[in-house]
Amino acid sequence: MVESDCLRVVVREYDDEKDCKEVVELERRCEVGPSAKLCLFTDLLGDPLCRIRNCPSFLMLVAETEVGQGGKKEIVGIVRGCIKTATCGKKLPRNPTSPYSHRPIYTKLAYILGLRVSPSHRRMKIGLKLVQKIEEWFRQKGAEYAYMATESDNKASVNLFTKKCAYSKFRTPSILVQPVFAHNVRVDKRVRVIKLTPLEAESLYTRRFSTTEFFPRDIGSILNNKLNLGTFLAINSNEEWAGLGRFLSSPTMSWAVMSVWNCKDVYTLEVKGASMVRRGFCKTSRLLDRALPWLKLPSVPDLFRPFGFHFLYGLGGNGPLAVKLTKALCGFAHNLAKEYGCGVVATEVSGNEPLMLGIPHWKKLSCADLWCIKRLLEDYSDGDVGDWTKSEPGLSIFVDPREL
Structure with missing residues (x-):
């Protein structure tokens, strides 16, 4: 097996015309369900962008490496990202007796989904490189926070985001x-x-x-x-x-x-x-x-x-x-x-x-489920909500169906 330090990996934007077939095949080889239960595999109906096309702003990246002496290239990893404006808190009411007096505090929020690495190329820091590249795009677009969701018992995913990418465990919803x-x-x-x-x-x-x-x-x-x-x-x-x-x-x-x-x-x-x-x-x-x-x-x-x-x-x-x-x-x-x-x-x-x-x-x-979050832009004013990553959970969350 090629050592990760010697493996040359290029992360680039997904090309729908030339990458579609290879990405769909990679997706089918990767488990996407709870590891402790029956494994769920996803069929993207031939469109790798279908999970993010409905989002306001989105990007898909692929990790590509050369195979053998002939210079043939192989896609060994993918990641998707999308950005929206969402509620991160609420302003204190002027009239506490009015049920509509609370006002939302919005932030520009990025979401990482569909991170996959080929089983034959894991533990080579490819997932880390994909996350870092998608975060660069988030910052360029002005996103203040980024978050991701994973199964709570998926140790590899949790360790990647919390120990290597500086995400914090944030919310623990149930599917x-x-x-x-x-x-x-x-x-x-x-x-x-x-x-x-x-x-x-x-x-x-x-x-x-x-x-x-x-x-x-x-x-x-x-x-x-x-x-x-x-x-x-x-x-x-x-x-x-x-x-x-x-x-x-x-x-x-x-x-x-x-x-x-x-x-x-x-x-x-x-x-x-x-x-x-x-x-x-x-x-x-x-x-x-x-x-x-x-x-x-x-x-x-x-x-x-x-x-x-x-x-x-x-x-x-x-x-x-x-x-x-x-x-x-x-x-x-x-x-x-x-x-x-x-x-x-x-x-x-x-x-x-x-x-x-x-x-x-x-x-x-x-x-x-486990949602992890990271603050991307530290120079933002704390405003009314402070640092959202340190806030206590409320009774409810709104799950955006476009991010499944």
Whole structure:
């Protein structure tokens, strides 16, 4: 094996015309799931940029090295980065009694995703070089902070960012995954689900969630994206609905909201490494569920072939029945995912999220996540929020579906 000090690696911008096939093949060779569980592999549907194309500003870099005497070049690593403006705190209210008196504090925030290094070229500092190069681009674009997400038990990734790249462990959200059964999930008839227009959804999110950490300032772009399948508001069926304007000025006692993002049209996943016994059990559960749908058996979809999923984001709510209403929305989302032929529905929430109790999920498919953060521009004024990297976590976070 070539020593890292002798290996000549060039990091350059991705070229869609000449690099696409090789990058997709590299992606398929690299594990992207929790190492302690079944490994998830991603199929990018032939477009390595599909995970970042919807972001306001993005870049993809490749690490390339020469192979053999003929000067043939091989791509051995990739990284993606995107930049947006997002909430990092909130200003103190002038009128503490007003629910809308808090104002968000925004920062220019960069995100690192899709860092991959070929299995045959790991431990050669290629990942480090890719991160350093993408950070240079972040600084040139004026990003104040950069963050990344990884599985909490991925020691190699955590060590790279915290020990070699000076990132700090910041937030520990949970990825919650629910399989899509062969039967529809029953949605409580006492719950009314209202589909909001993108403009209505933008008004609701801006009024009620703009001070939540990581809330994107361009929320309208997300809600109007073709991958967004809609924003849904749940209230008790006996509550009067007089339109969003009335709701914003005088909300019902309890309510919940969420949006659905169609990841199925972006990339697919596939579970690898399952035993024949487990595969057989899962297949039997599906056959029984289809034959006896009235029993509502918790069947396991075929996750051992490429499958798509829907991502639930923007979850929020208020009132004593908010958890119950959230559960109803998740049931509604499950049935929508079944219509689209998805294998699972997934979401990501803060570890402190009060509504987590209303989100159905299987522990076998779910996992703990870790977000690490770094301040890139030290000469920024601390302003109202101070150094965000040292702030205490809030109850909720806003997970941007464009960064999955």
